[in-house]
Amino acid sequence: MKYRLSGGRIWDGSEATTSSEAIELFVERGEIAALGSPPTGESGENWSLPPGSVVIPGLIDAHVHLDLDPHLMAPAEQFEASRSDRDLRMIARAGAMVRAGITTARDLGAGEWRELALRDAIARGELPGPRLVCAGQPLTIAEGHCHFWGGVAEGAEEQAEVVRRQLEHGVDWIKVMATGGYFTKGSGVERAQFSADELRQAVGLAREAGLRVAAHCHGKAGIRNAAQAGVRTIEHCSFASGKGYGADYDPAVVKDVAESGAWVSPTINANWLRRMKKDGEVTDFYRNMQGVLGGLREAGIPLLASTDAGIPGVFHHGLPAGLRAFEKYGDLTPVEVLRTATSDSARGLGLEAVCGRIAPGLSADLVVLAGDPLEDLAHLEDPLLVIAAGRVVHRAEALGPVPAGHE
Numbered sequence: 001m002k003y004r005l006s007g008g009r010i011w012d013g014s015e016a017t018t019s020s021e022a023i024e025l026f027v028e029r030g031e032i033a034a035l036g037s038p039p040t041g042e043s044g045e046n047w048s049l050p051p052g053s054v055v056i057p058g059l060i061d062a063h064v065h066l067d068l069d070p071h072l073m074a075p076a077e078q079f080e081a082s083r084s085d086r087d088l089r090m091i092a093r094a095g096a097m098v099r100a101g102i103t104t105a106r107d108l109g110a111g112e113w114r115e116l117a118l119r120d121a122i123a124r125g126e127l128p129g130p131r132l133v134c135a136g137q138p139l140t141i142a143e144g145h146c147h148f149w150g151g152v153a154e155g156a157e158e159q160a161e162v163v164r165r166q167l168e169h170g171v172d173w174i175k176v177m178a179t180g181g182y183f184t185k186g187s188g189v190e191r192a193q194f195s196a197d198e199l200r201q202a203v204g205l206a207r208e209a210g211l212r213v214a215a216h217c218h219g220k221a222g223i224r225n226a227a228q229a230g231v232r233t234i235e236h237c238s239f240a241s242g243k244g245y246g247a248d249y250d251p252a253v254v255k256d257v258a259e260s261g262a263w264v265s266p267t268i269n270a271n272w273l274r275r276m277k278k279d280g281e282v283t284d285f286y287r288n289m290q291g292v293l294g295g296l297r298e299a300g301i302p303l304l305a306s307t308d309a310g311i312p313g314v315f316h317h318g319l320p321a322g323l324r325a326f327e328k329y330g331d332l333t334p335v336e337v338l339r340t341a342t343s344d345s346a347r348g349l350g351l352e353a354v355c356g357r358i359a360p361g362l363s364a365d366l367v368v369l370a371g372d373p374l375e376d377l378a379h380l381e382d383p384l385l386v387i388a389a390g391r392v393v394h395r396a397e398a399l400g401p402v403p404a405g406h407e
């Protein structure tokens, strides 16, 4: 498989601007072989992109649940369909994600490790989908957040047992539910489910296996515990209380997070665009979350773009629209938002040697847009072409046939 793309300007995933001129891009065996001038030897068939088009790295969603059906409201409904039907729907969701330009995603939990089988099938090139890294069953407590996934661990011994079970199934991350969550009624978003010491043990067990920990945290006690325990990523980080998101914001806890070196994955989805105003007035939700994100940024805490796709009403292919919400709530420029979904995200997830930028040697995960997303993020929502690990997974009619050298 060898071909080149010509006629598109390039935003490489980290630079402050898009290239002023079109740059040729050479793809070989699923990787970006060269930029600008051809690699040695024959450079394959040319594919001319339309004038004005811009090529960017494939997007990364740092928090999804492939095994959750976002059409269903209650967790119990998730288990009603047969396992084989649920598998087929999961495969369809992975296809929709990658066609939308999401070429990598981190799956942060389910109960039966089926998303790991999907991960492997995608990696073998058998199914279209994003490159996945997966956490399997999250550690939680009895009746705690997502206890129905089977990762209940009370005490050090049970915790070691649950972690061992995930490692046997070949997870890439360990996920811990450091607080209750909205998805599990009665689990209490303010409630810290584990002490800092208990979380420290989980981080130690993960580290022994060469893995990192992602901690689900809403309330501030859990955020502080997770930061002190040395987790790699803090999910949500909403400072939620019974009074809602951001209601318990605490700069002292933000300072703990900054000192810990953790990344924050704030799970902002496209529905947040509709929650900014009500009856013409700015909502408390919008104001509070702008405050939280502003505080995180001021403290220098690096951010990861994420959606929590799979929870009710949050669709797996929704990251491109979700990034427009991230722009508003985070008061970010388009290039800052795009870095959180490409080069920064790859770094945060430890995938910087694989993806996240357009550079020789990295996976050919490429999205071609009709216009410059650094001027308007809305271009992300209608890609002309999506290439994942060198393969064309989506192509607008206007682009003409896939070049012969593609497969």
Ligand SMILES: [Zn+2]
Residues within 6 Å of the ligand: 063, 064, 065, 108, 308
């Ligand atoms: Zn989640």
